[in-house]
Amino acid sequence: MKDGLLPPSHGSELELGDEFLDLADAGPAPAQKSARPLRTDVYVSTDRHTKELSAISTRPTAAAHSGEVAEPGDFVTVEVAGIPLIVTRGQDNNVHAMHNICAHRGATVETRDAGSERVLSCPFHGWSYHLDGELRAVSDASAFSSTPCTREGLTPVHCEERHGIIWVTADHAAAPIKVGDWLGDKLDNLLTSLKLESMVLHAATIIDVNANWKLLTDGFLELYHFKYLHRNTVASYLAANMSRPLRFGEHLGNAIPKEGLLKDLADESREEWRVYDGTVIPVVLLPGTVINWDAGHLEVFSLRPNPKHPGQTLVRLWLAVPAEHADQTDLWNRTFASVLEVINEDFAAAEHVQRNIEVGVTEELLIGANEELLIEHMASVDQLVANHGG
Numbered sequence: 001m002k003d004g005l006l007p008p009s010h011g012s013e014l015e016l017g018d019e020f021l022d023l024a025d026a027g028p029a030p031a032q033k034s035a036r037p038l039r040t041d042v043y044v045s046t047d048r049h050t051k052e053l054s055a056i057s058t059r060p061t062a063a064a065h066s067g068e069v070a071e072p073g074d075f076v077t078v079e080v081a082g083i084p085l086i087v088t089r090g091q092d093n094n095v096h097a098m099h100n101i102c103a104h105r106g107a108t109v110e111t112r113d114a115g116s117e118r119v120l121s122c123p124f125h126g127w128s129y130h131l132d133g134e135l136r137a138v139s140d141a142s143a144f145s146s147t148p149c150t151r152e153g154l155t156p157v158h159c160e161e162r163h164g165i166i167w168v169t170a171d172h173a174a175a176p177i178k179v180g181d182w183l184g185d186k187l188d189n190l191l192t193s194l195k196l197e198s199m200v201l202h203a204a205t206i207i208d209v210n211a212n213w214k215l216l217t218d219g220f221l222e223l224y225h226f227k228y229l230h231r232n233t234v235a236s237y238l239a240a241n242m243s244r245p246l247r248f249g250e251h252l253g254n255a256i257p258k259e260g261l262l263k264d265l266a267d268e269s270r271e272e273w274r275v276y277d278g279t280v281i282p283v284v285l286l287p288g289t290v291i292n293w294d295a296g297h298l299e300v301f302s303l304r305p306n307p308k309h310p311g312q313t314l315v316r317l318w319l320a321v322p323a324e325h326a327d328q329t330d331l332w333n334r335t336f337a338s339v340l341e342v343i344n345e346d347f348a349a350a351e352h353v354q355r356n357i358e359v360g361v362t363e364e365l366l367i368g369a370n371e372e373l374l375i376e377h378m379a380s381v382d383q384l385v386a387n388h389g390g
């Protein structure tokens with residue numbers, strides 16, 4: 001079985017459709033491997049958490065949707081791996097990201113979540129910065145002119161707009177990684193062909209979850225829980241416990257057929273098959289961003305661990321929709337409400353697991369062969385931490 005997923009084309013539609021029909025015929029595959037333990041200390045250890053944050057800060061994280069900073073002057077403030085950042089769109093239409101920490105005495109330059117300004121002004125003593133973070137003016141500058149001053153502005157971090165998302169690498173000293181390289185050609189091509197870049201932002205929200213960020217990615221990596229945890233929501237329209245695992249290097253996910261798609265594949269001629277239009281594709285990007293392509297619309301979950309507590313994560317969620325259908329407001333409002341309903345089921349379960357791990361009597365979780373991607377994801381996080389010197 002291939003690991004990734006080809007961009008939609010007539011050939012790849014047929015291939016994926018055939019794979020789904022084979023999976024449906026075969027039923028659940030017998031376990032190839034025995035159940036394995038997953039240690040719990042990685043969800044509660046502050047030492048491990050610090051190392052993970054440090055590693056996360058060296059990789060791209062989804063900081064904003066392009067639609068949030070659509071016009072020159074638009075900005076949002078975010079915290080990634082515990083580092084406060086401002087993301088702006090400059091007068092040149094390029095996006096920029098820099099530490100939201102004043103070069104004078106360290107105040108927060110922009111305290112609002114979002115807005116639009118021609119210049120950024122620090123509220124403490126009035127130093128001002130251009131939209132790319134360059135120092136614009138020092139108030140009462142004569143007080144500073146006689147001392148050697150190397151402060152040049154707000155510290156820039158690597159920032160790139162790709163697939164309609166603004167990605168930042170929060171550690172200013174980290175070697176910049178191009179988002180296309182980080183995704184890998186296969187996944188990058190798939191996202192290009194799914195036309196993420198032309199999608200329009202419909203809604204965004206923030207969800208505060210009392211669980212480690214790795215427990216939140218798990219819900220996208222196994223379908224075992226669907227017919228129990230989501231019995232009243234998503235289970236009713238996804239094919240039962242059936243998916244094609246996806247591996248794009250260290251980024252992992254699933255291709256999941258909708259119930260209606262399997263019926264269409266059986267009823268329609270192969271020429272008519274529109275497989276991607278009936279498939280949900282969640283991909284967990286290492287580390288900390290999940291994209292969920294749901295048969296035409298896109299959900300992006302940016303997981304932002306609380307730097308002070310391994311058991312707390314702020315989740316920024318965006319819903320982006322095809323531009324040509326963006327005026328179907330009622331449809332997308334209903335979609336967003338149902339996304340929230342499902343994800344709140346996942347997050348509530350994760351909070352219970354976190355709380356029970358924190359009690360300290362459970363050293364290991366048990367992972368079945370049908371949850372294999374959880375083990376692989378944890379191995380990738382371990383590797384990331386180890387590569388970072390952890």
Ligand code: FES
Nearest residue numbers: 102104105122125
């Ligand atoms: S701390 Fe920002 S101007 Fe003084």
Ligand SMILES: [Fe+2]
Nearest residue numbers: 219225230346
């Ligand atoms: Fe779930």
